Amino acid sequence: MTEMLAAIWRYRFFIFSSVRNDFRARFARSSLGAIWMILQPLAQVAIYALVLAQVLGSRLPGIDNKYAYVIYLTSGILAWSLFVELLSRCMTIFVDNGNLLKKVVFPRICLPLILAGSALINNLLLLLATLGVFLIVGHPIDSSVLWLLLLVPLTLAFSLGLGLILGTLNVFVRDVAQVMNVVLQLWFWLTPVVYMPTIVPMQFQQALNANPMYWIVSSYQSVLLFHTAPDAGHLTLIAVISLGLLAVALLLFRRSSAEMVDVL
Amino acid sequence: MSRDVLVLNSVGKAFREYPSQILRFLTWMGIPVRNINEHWVLRNVSFRLGRGEAVGIVGQNGAGKSTLLKLITGTLRQTTGDIFVNGRIAAILELGMGFNPDLTGRQNAIHTAGLMGFSQADIMRIMPDIEAFAEIGEYFDEPVRTYSSGMQMRVAFSVATAFRPEVLIVDEALSVGDAYFQHKSMGRIREFRRQGTTLLIVSHDRTAIQALCDRAILLDKGEQRMDGEPQVVMDYYNAMIAEKENNAITSVQLASGKVQTISGTGEAVVTSAALFNHAGEQIEFINVGESAELRVQVEAKADISRLVFGYLIKDRLGQDVFGTNTHHTGQALEGIRAGDAVEFSIRFNVNMGAGAYSVSTALVSTDTHLVNNYEWRDLALVFTVMNVDRTYFVGSNWIPPSISITQS
Numbered sequence: 225m226t227e228m229l230a231a232i233w234r235y236r237f238f239i240f241s242s243v244r245n246d247f248r249a250r251f252a253r254s255s256l257g258a259i260w261m262i263l264q265p266l267a268q269v270a271i272y273a274l275v276l277a278q279v280l281g282s283r284l285p286g287i288d289n290k291y292a293y294v295i296y297l298t299s300g301i302l303a304w305s306l307f308v309e310l311l312s313r314c315m316t317i318f319v320d321n322g323n324l325l326k327k328v329v330f331p332r333i334c335l336p337l338i339l340a341g342s343a344l345i346n347n348l349l350l351l352l353a354t355l356g357v358f359l360i361v362g363h364p365i366d367s368s369v370l371w372l373l374l375l376v377p378l379t380l381a382f383s384l385g386l387g388l389i390l391g392t393l394n395v396f397v398r399d400v401a402q403v404m405n406v407v408l409q410l411w412f413w414l415t416p417v418v419y420m421p422t423i424v425p426m427q428f429q430q431a432l433n434a435n436p437m438y439w440i441v442s443s444y445q446s447v448l449l450f451h452t453a454p455d456a457g458h459l460t461l462i463a464v465i466s467l468g469l470l471a472v473a474l475l476l477f478r479r480s481s482a483e484m485v486d487v488l
Numbered sequence: 489m490s491r492d493v494l495v496l497n498s499v500g501k502a503f504r505e506y507p508s509q510i511l512r513f514l515t516w517m518g519i520p521v522r523n524i525n526e527h528w529v530l531r532n533v534s535f536r537l538g539r540g541e542a543v544g545i546v547g548q549n550g551a552g553k554s555t556l557l558k559l560i561t562g563t564l565r566q567t568t569g570d571i572f573v574n575g576r577i578a579a580i581l582e583l584g585m586g587f588n589p590d591l592t593g594r595q596n597a598i599h600t601a602g603l604m605g606f607s608q609a610d611i612m613r614i615m616p617d618i619e620a621f622a623e624i625g626e627y628f629d630e631p632v633r634t635y636s637s638g639m640q641m642r643v644a645f646s647v648a649t650a651f652r653p654e655v656l657i658v659d660e661a662l663s664v665g666d667a668y669f670q671h672k673s674m675g676r677i678r679e680f681r682r683q684g685t686t687l688l689i690v691s692h693d694r695t696a697i698q699a700l701c702d703r704a705i706l707l708d709k710g711e712q713r714m715d716g717e718p719q720v721v722m723d724y725y726n727a728m729i730a731e732k733e734n735n736a737i738t739s740v741q742l743a744s745g746k747v748q749t750i751s752g753t754g755e756a757v758v759t760s761a762a763l764f765n766h767a768g769e770q771i772e773f774i775n776v777g778e779s780a781e782l783r784v785q786v787e788a789k790a791d792i793s794r795l796v797f798g799y800l801i802k803d804r805l806g807q808d809v810f811g812t813n814t815h816h817t818g819q820a821l822e823g824i825r826a827g828d829a830v831e832f833s834i835r836f837n838v839n840m841g842a843g844a845y846s847v848s849t850a851l852v853s854t855d856t857h858l859v860n861n862y863e864w865r866d867l868a869l870v871f872t873v874m875n876v877d878r879t880y881f882v883g884s885n886w887i888p889p890s891i892s893i894t895q896s
Contacts, residue, residue, distance in 0.1 A: 234605060234607075235602070235605060237602050237606075237607055237608040237611070238599075238602035238603055238605070241598060241599050241602050242599065242602075245588060245591055245595065245599055248590075248591060248595070249588055249590045249591060323586070324586055324603075325563065326558070326563055327563060327579075327586075328561075328563065328586070328603055328604075329561055329562040329563055329577075330603055330604075330605065393513075396509045396512060396513075397509045476516070479516035479517075480516060481565075482565045483504065483512070485558075485563055485564050485565075486503050486504070486564065
């Protein structure tokens with residue numbers, strides 16, 4: 225463990241410069257550059273808002289703003305996009321960097337850290353855009369937004385833990401990433417991002433409560449939309465699960481590392 | 489002991505094939521699994537590299553060279569044995585790999601140096617050197633996608649060798665790039681070696697191996713076949729690539745202490761080879777510029793439809809000086825019968841520098857020994873060129889000049 229931390233410290237410049245290059249490369253060939261990182265999720269919000277606001281009704285209980293649904297949607301997508309970006313990139317992290325891993329020796333722990341770094345920057349930009357949208361629609365931003373300082377790291381840890389487990393398995397069984405792409409779509413619709421949890425029939429409420437992404441998304445929604453503190457029980461559970469996933473990921477990674485390059 | 493920078497102790501590598509990936513995952517949990525297929529690509533390789541040594545790794549494709557290098561650099565892990573490395577290993581393998589085409593040469597150089605584990609301060613300090621060594625001018629700050637492959641190679645080489653490593657692995661990179669940069673990069677490699685870097689060179693190029701290495705290791709089908717003087721190993725390797733059925737390779741220790749390698753199917757053999765001067769006396773020493781005659785007696789042991797005789801003069805480092813054959817001169821013999829004796833007489837001027845030379849002979853059917861190799865005999869003859877009465881000069885060629893000097 226200390227060895228790993230020492231390696232990270234020694235390669236800190238590489239990690240930093242990789243995140244920067246990741247960012248730079250996106251600016252390089254498109255005229256709008258980084259704007260696309262914000263535009264895509266915002267476009268998604270706009271589409272859902274247009275289509276679903278009519279179906280679901282635009283008013284939310286307890287919120288006196290005609291754009292309440294847009295705020296609800298944006299809060300959920302802020303959480304979901306961080307999760308999905310990290311998870312899908314982690315799943316193919318070793319396969320994508322196969323050539324590098326075969327040719328150059330460097331601490332492999334750098335790779336997920338680079339991913340986490342660039343996903344965080346993307347998410348930060350999206351957060352700024354989201355807050356911008358709130359200002360435009362006249363939704364107040366208060367101190368409860370500070371909860372994000374806890375929520376973002378928790379989402380990060382959860383996605384990274386799950387992603388690295390799947391990423392390691394995906395090196396040996398490439399179907400994992402394919403299957404997960406389908407699972408992720410399903411998962412999105414099983415999580416109350418575009419709809420309210422109240423519309424879920426009673427018999428499925430139990431299942432909904434077992435979805436960790438529901439805990440995360442609903443925490444974002446409480447903080448950003450309702451200005452209330454998130455459910456402490458959910459947060460604790462998420463923290464425990466994330467740590468567990470990260471521990472399993474590390475163990476799996478250690479055990480597999482001798483054979484990983486053989487099959488890349 | 490402390491002088492060894494790299495030690496390999498009976499290193500072996502097997503790729504494991506599991507009947508099912510589930511079984512692979514079970515082995516990680518420490519559950520023993522049967523039916524694992526082990527495919528050994530390298531077995532029992534042991535050698536030590538001392539500080540400042542230059543060692544060549546030769547072998548045919550699939551002999552295990554790349555796997556060995558990956559084990560040494562550490563990207564692959566050995567299945568058996570131990571590898572000890574004392575210092576930093578740098579590899580010039582597939583130069584420019586990992587360059588992002590959208591970033592500039594400078595940004596890629598910084599990134600790659602970071603990947604090698606250097607701190608920002610070290611990298612920034614060395615950047616001017618990298619830029620100067622690459623010599624690509626203003627292109628250094630242009631995106632790499634606008635580079636020619638040669639320019640990309642220049643930047644990659646400059647970064648890979650920006651810091652002197654304890655062990656430098658050079659893989660086929662010697663032949664990349666333009667002639668000017670090749671000389672420049674070879675110069676840097678030689679300079680590293682003077683400062684104590686150990687070189688590990690993988691190449692099929694006999695000249696490169698013999699010019700640079702003091703030792704060569706021959707790999708064949710994953711096994712270490714030879715570890716010795718480059719010339720001996722290269723002769724053996726040369727014989728090996730022509731190896732076919734009935735083809736025996738023999739290595740004979742000559743009285744001079746050198747090792748002669750003879751290979752071939754034996755349909756024709758060289759019975760004697762000797763050098764004569766213009767007076768017809770057999771000699772071992774000859775003056776620079778004198779005319780000489782090489783006489784080679786050949787005996788056919790079987791009927792041969794086409795016989796080509798070739799010879800190759802090599803200098804003391806085993807580098808080719810001159811070689812040709814009767815296929816190229818249009819003098820191939822047809823329809824040789826078993827028992828026929830043929831004498832080849834080759835007259836030439838010894839326009840060579842002082843030193844020891846050897847002659848290899850080849851009896852083949854076409855212009856190469858890879859089709860039918862009746863006999864290939866290295867060190868068939870050894871002779872020494874002495875500078876008795878010519879103006880002093882260095883080098884393996886005698887190119888007598890006429891120098892005129894104008895003083896104003």
